Amino acid sequence: MLINADRDEDGAGEASPLITEAKRDGVPCYALSGAWTTQTVALIDDEMRGIDLGQGADAVVLDLSGISRIDTAGAWLVERLIASGQAQGIEVRLEGPSEAASILLDAVQEASRRSEESEASPKPGLLIVILEKIGRGVYAMRDDFLAAMNILGSTIRGAQMKLGRGHGVNMAAIFHQIDRMGVGAIPVVVLMSAIVGAIVAQQGAFQLRYFGAEIFVVDLVGILVLRELGVLMTAIMVAGRSGSAITAEIGSMKMREEVDALKVIGLNPVGVLVFPRLVALVIALPCLTIAANFAALGGAIVVSYLYSDIAYTTFIDRLRVSIDLGTIFAGLIKAPFMAMIIGILASVEGLKVGGSAESLGRRVTASVVKSIFVVVILDGLFAIFFAAIGF
Incomplete structure (x- = not known):
């Protein structure tokens, strides 16, 4: 057939x-x-x-x-x-x-x-899937930590503009980044901090009124803003504003292979791209924190006068009694560390961008989320440390 x-x-x-x-x-x-x-x-x-x-x-x-x-x-x-x-x-x-x-x-x-x-083959159960995701997350955290330590080590060593051949600090790039990340962020930081300070003062006065102790709203606002809220809110806003920008800029350069081009001509991408942004953040964030503290206290003064009839002079006199330099520096000490965390995590995520716009979007989102999460954790660790040493 x-x-x-x-x-x-x-x-x-x-x-x-x-x-x-x-x-x-x-x-x-x-x-x-x-x-x-x-x-x-x-x-x-x-x-x-x-x-x-x-x-x-x-x-x-x-x-x-x-x-x-x-x-x-x-x-x-x-x-x-x-x-x-x-x-x-x-x-x-x-x-x-x-x-x-x-x-x-x-x-x-x-x-x-x-x-x-x-x-x-049988599909893994829910417990196996959860454990697998946890394991992959732990390995991803390890990789992020090693990449962050590499960037931090390169930054501490110096600008490293040339790969293994001397050092160079581009002051123009640093001042440009300070202008973008610091000066450009003043309006939003001041506005948000003033609103937060006003809300804390209003809620504190509302609760303390039952005890006839509305004057202690000054102590509440002063300590809470200067030690915790001022620097924390500023760091969160900078992470959302500047951290995402750093990731997007470096990620876009990675997509267009400009980072590889820097390596080809003998320049270190960390020195050219990361170092100026990291230095600018370390300088700008403490300054923004000071502006945020003044704005939050200003908002609290206005609300205290309108809501609790506390005069401006009375508020300031009570503030001088309730706080000292230790209270002010307890908040400002955190700012450089938070700035370094934001800059390093944003740079790590930017250097991990692939060749697609989807990858860029994922890395920008991961940069903001991770930065805010680690900043909050760091603030809690500082609070525990200060309480342990009685500061």
């Missing part, structure tokens, strides 16, 4: 695939011939599906000696027929395959076996 005997040759000039059916000692034998390639297998696919292996025999022979060419598509058809026979309990024997055909068939059979094992 000759199946597909009258097929025309394909567009590439190759002989169309043929299937010849015969009997050998009572065993069904199918002789495959022609070119079994991607361009030709569509001509024989229906006939391959229609082969009836269940003819009362325990074995079937596939003679591959007549195949002139075979690729993955043809090998997959043969593998599908073998798998169909095995599913029916029929042994399918291959005869006469070339060395290349044997290697290709073995590879296709191995891939098919792995696919079946993957589909048959």
Whole structure:
């Protein structure tokens, strides 16, 4: 029996695939011939599906000696027929395959076996999925920590404008970044801090009024703003404003391969891109914190006068009694550390950007979230440390 005997040759000039059916000692034998390639297998696919292996025999022979060419598509058809026979309990024997055909068939059979094992393997439970995500998160934290320490070490060592060849500090770049991150952030920082100070004063006065102790709202606002809220709110706003900008700028340069270009011409990307921004943040954040403290106290003074009838002079006199230099410096000491954390995390995320806009968006989001999270954790650690030493 000759199946597909009258097929025309394909567009590439190759002989169309043929299937010849015969009997050998009572065993069904199918002789495959022609070119079994991607361009030709569509001509024989229906006939391959229609082969009836269940003819009362325990074995079937596939003679591959007549195949002139075979690729993955043809090998997959043969593998599908073998798998169909095995599913029916029929042994399918291959005869006469070339060395290349044997290697290709073995590879296709191995891939098919792995696919079946993957589909048959049970899906991991919820606990396993959670533990896997935790493990991957721990490894990601380790990688981020090592990258951050690399940037921090390079910055402490110096600007490193040239790779291993001396140092250089670009003061113009530093002042430019101070103007963008510091001076440019004054309006939003002052406005937000004034609103927060006013809210704290209003809520504090509302609660203290029940005890006839509204004057202590000055102590509440002074200590809370100068020790905690002033620097913390400023750091959060800088992380959202400047940290995201750092990640976006470095990430965009990474996407356009400008970072690789800096390496090619012998410049250190950390010295050129990260160092000026990090120095500018360390200088700008304490200054913004001072402005935020004044704005928060100003908002509290106005609300205290309007809501609790506390005169400006009375507020300032009570403030001088309730706070000292230790209270002021307890907040300002945190600012440089928070600035370094924001700058380093933003730079690490920027250098991890891939070649797509989606990657840039993910890294900017991760930069802001991680910076705010670590800043809050650092503020809590400082609070614990100050309480332990009685500062």
